[in-house]
Amino acid sequence: xxxxxxxxxxxxLSFVLLLSWLSLAAGPLIAQGSNPEQACLYSxxxxxxxxxxxxxxxxxxxGFAKNVDLARVIRAFSIRPELIxxxxxxxxxxxxxxxxxxxxxxxxxxxxxxxxxxxxNDFLAPITHELAHVxxxxxxxxxxxxxxxxxxxxxELGADFLTGIIFSFALKEARLGEFQHNLSLxxxxxxxxxxxxGSPTQRTSAFRRGVFFNFARVSMSFPRASQxxxxxxxxxxxxxx
Amino acid sequence: xxxxxRFRSGLLVHALCxxxxxxxCADILLDxxxxxxDIERVYIALRAQPTVPLSxxxxxxxxxxxxxxxxxxxxxxxxxxxxxxxxAFLNSFSCVRFTSKTANGAADVTCFRxxxxxxxxxxxxxxxxxxxxxxxxxxxxxxKCAVSTGDSANAAPTLFPPVAxxxxxxxxxxxxxxxxxxxxxxxxxHGYGETDPAIGTSAPSAIExxxxxxxxxxxxxxxxxxxxxxxxxxxxxxxxxxxRDMNQxxxxxxxxxxxxxxxxxxxxxxxxxxxxxxxLSLTSSLHDSIAEELQAEGFNQLSESELRRQTGxxxxxxxxxxxxxxxxxxxxQGVKFAPGFRILFKETGLPCTRSGRGxxxxxxxxxxxxxxxxxDFGGISLIIARIGACSVSSDAxxxxxxxxxxxxxxxxxxxxxx
Numbered sequence: 001x002x003x004x005x006x007x008x009x010x011x012x013l014s015f016v017l018l019l020s021w022l023s024l025a026a027g028p029l030i031a032q033g034s035n036p037e038q039a040c041l042y043s044x045x046x047x048x049x050x051x052x053x054x055x056x057x058x059x060x061x062x063g064f065a066k067n068v069d070l071a072r073v074i075r076a077f078s079i080r081p082e083l084i085x086x087x088x089x090x091x092x093x094x095x096x097x098x099x100x101x102x103x104x105x106x107x108x109x110x111x112x113x114x115x116x117x118x119x120x121n122d123f124l125a126p127i128t129h130e131l132a133h134v135x136x137x138x139x140x141x142x143x144x145x146x147x148x149x150x151x152x153x154x155x156e157l158g159a160d161f162l163t164g165i166i167f168s169f170a171l172k173e174a175r176l177g178e179f180q181h182n183l184s185l186x187x188x189x190x191x192x193x194x195x196x197x198g199s200p201t202q203r204t205s206a207f208r209r210g211v212f213f214n215f216a217r218v219s220m221s222f223p224r225a226s227q228x229x230x231x232x233x234x235x236x237x238x239x240x241x
Numbered sequence: 242x243x244x245x246x247r248f249r250s251g252l253l254v255h256a257l258c259x260x261x262x263x264x265x266c267a268d269i270l271l272d273x274x275x276x277x278x279d280i281e282r283v284y285i286a287l288r289a290q291p292t293v294p295l296s297x298x299x300x301x302x303x304x305x306x307x308x309x310x311x312x313x314x315x316x317x318x319x320x321x322x323x324x325x326x327x328x329a330f331l332n333s334f335s336c337v338r339f340t341s342k343t344a345n346g347a348a349d350v351t352c353f354r355x356x357x358x359x360x361x362x363x364x365x366x367x368x369x370x371x372x373x374x375x376x377x378x379x380x381x382x383x384x385k386c387a388v389s390t391g392d393s394a395n396a397a398p399t400l401f402p403p404v405a406x407x408x409x410x411x412x413x414x415x416x417x418x419x420x421x422x423x424x425x426x427x428x429x430x431h432g433y434g435e436t437d438p439a440i441g442t443s444a445p446s447a448i449e450x451x452x453x454x455x456x457x458x459x460x461x462x463x464x465x466x467x468x469x470x471x472x473x474x475x476x477x478x479x480x481x482x483x484x485r486d487m488n489q490x491x492x493x494x495x496x497x498x499x500x501x502x503x504x505x506x507x508x509x510x511x512x513x514x515x516x517x518x519x520x521l522s523l524t525s526s527l528h529d530s531i532a533e534e535l536q537a538e539g540f541n542q543l544s545e546s547e548l549r550r551q552t553g554x555x556x557x558x559x560x561x562x563x564x565x566x567x568x569x570x571x572x573x574q575g576v577k578f579a580p581g582f583r584i585l586f587k588e589t590g591l592p593c594t595r596s597g598r599g600x601x602x603x604x605x606x607x608x609x610x611x612x613x614x615x616x617d618f619g620g621i622s623l624i625i626a627r628i629g630a631c632s633v634s635s636d637a638x639x640x641x642x643x644x645x646x647x648x649x650x651x652x653x654x655x656x657x658x659x
Contacts, residue, residue, distance in 0.1 A: 175391070176423075178381075180394055181377055181380055181381065181394075200368075200373075200376075200395045201395045201396065201397060201398065201413070201414075203395075204394045204395040205397050208394070212424075231513070231614075231615045231616070232615055232617070234613065235611055235612060235613025235614035235615075235617075236614055238613065239611045239612065239613070239614070240397065240398045240399060
């Protein structure tokens with residue numbers, strides 16, 4: 001629910017009060033007066049496509065690493081491109097996982113974003129959502145700290161919100177309808193708490209709150225926008241069942 | 242063999258559902274937002290004729306229609322059950338419009354018909370496997386309508402139409418923005434709601450709803466009196482248009498009562514970690530402050546025994562009855578009444594109160610902060626009712642407005658001191 005809708009609701013409630021008061025009181029007064037296969041930080045599908053169990057190939061068959069739109073998203077999130085590795089999976093799911101790489105001097109962490117290798121034109125929204133998870137992981141200081149600090153639904157709707165901001169901020173030529181469908185379809189009306197992404201309605205709300213968010217109010221900072229979501233916007237979205 | 246045939250015929254039905262890009266499966270029919278020509282016809286008609294003449298109206302029928310008529314409250318006299326469907330795609334629906342204009346200039350039509358709650362449950366249970374794709378095709382087709390802005394989406398529960406909220410509670414829905422611009426001022430909603438069981442066992446378990454809204458200021462940026470008081474954000478809403486509509490209806494009905502209403506929404510950005518009870522305690526102290534001002538102005542707070550004598554109810558019973566009057570569809574939508582409310586009366590001291598000819602009542606209540614929204618501190622409402630001779634006195638009208646202004650100053654002062 002937007003703040004405006006809340007205000008409207010309050011106004012409406014005051015009129016309910018007014019009418020009730022009229023019927024109850026006034027009458028007498030007048031008379032007198034980390035497992036990438038578990039959930040999306042974890043995994044999901046677009047469009048209800050049937051899944052086939054098949055192993056991932058360790059390549060980027062659709063060349064997402066060189067995709068101009070995705071490069072723009074990565075830049076907007078201030079993620080270092082070298083930390084991202086895209087991986088196609090036959091019949092697989094969109095997901096994000098940490099990858100610990102042993103280097104010559106010290107171990108580094110990279111993020112593996114897996115995608116279905118048969119993804120067509122509907123990849124931009126879910127991959128942006130996955131990149132939002134990377135931002136969340138970096139902000140939390142790791143995947144485990146993120147999972148420890150926030151419930152799955154909070155994380156997922158938070159990523160949808162950041163995706164909405166990106167849509168307005170960096171992907172102006174993308175089509176709103178298609179973009180939000182590809183996200184909202186991944187919601188479920190019956191979600192298990194441990195993997196919850198939110199219902200299609202909540203996912204659409206989170207995304208649209210991002211699209212219409214006054215980004216300047218948080219100095220165009222994604223970390224601050226994410227904090228604002230967790231402190232206030234998430235509560236407004238889930239207040240309505 | 243028979244089993245195999247049944248299985249094949251089941252597959253065939255499902256395939257046909259998908260091919261038709263609409264679901265006749267489980268009777269959740271996704272075909273309203275794609276009736277482009279019909280939508281355009283309704284959209285144009287509403288823009289051209291925001292209200293409906295009485296000659297187009299008929300008396301409500303049985304069941305849902307009579308339940309709606311009895312629940313419409315102050316809107317009942319404006320409610321019009323249309324004799325004819327606004328367009329072919331709504332032929333089997335009951336459709337409702339208003340006979341007089343709303344002050345904000347919006348126009349709408351709400352149509353509903355019986356549906357099954359079980360079908361809605363099946364839709365949700367089998368969403369991922371079966372209905373997500375059909376829904377996707379539905380929304381993609383809807384956004385191609387010429388009258389649409391190209392924006393179709395799952396609808397939030399708060400978009401369930403107000404008239405339908407009197408009968409049912411949102412379960413699922415879809416919305417397309419109409420006209421041009423983003424956000425636009427017009428939309429069509431199609432969805433399903435669970436019917437209020439209190440309507441009776443003869444009522445259907447759910448309803449299907451189509452709602453077309455044009456010229457709505459809700460989707461534009463509405464000017465709001467926003468004030469910053471130290472770290473507090475105070476929104477003051479004098480509800481002028483709603484108040485005017487309401488008072489006009491009282492005047493038409495010859496009721497000796499007029500209202501002035503003000504709502505305050507409170508927020509604070511630096512409220513991290515503040516508990517709900519701490520927030521409620523703050524709202525309560527603001528109530529105290531306004532009540533004290535009113536008492537200084539000659540208002541008397543009704544004692545419990547006086548309240549019972551005048552209304553036949555205790556404070557608690559009154560509160561319960563009021564809560565019960567919230568439309569079924571608007572319950573559990575995040576905004577709840579705050580505990581505790583007060584009724585104060587002024588029966589002397591004004592020309593219109595002489596010889597017991599009139600009185601002024603002040604009704605003070607509030608809404609709770611939304612759980613999990615750190616900055617929200619809820620709201621406070623002050624309703625001033627002018628009763629009897631005071632309802633027609635211009636002095637009393639000015640007096641009521643002054644009381645609201647004083648309350649605003651009082652709240653601003655109290656917030657400044659915190």
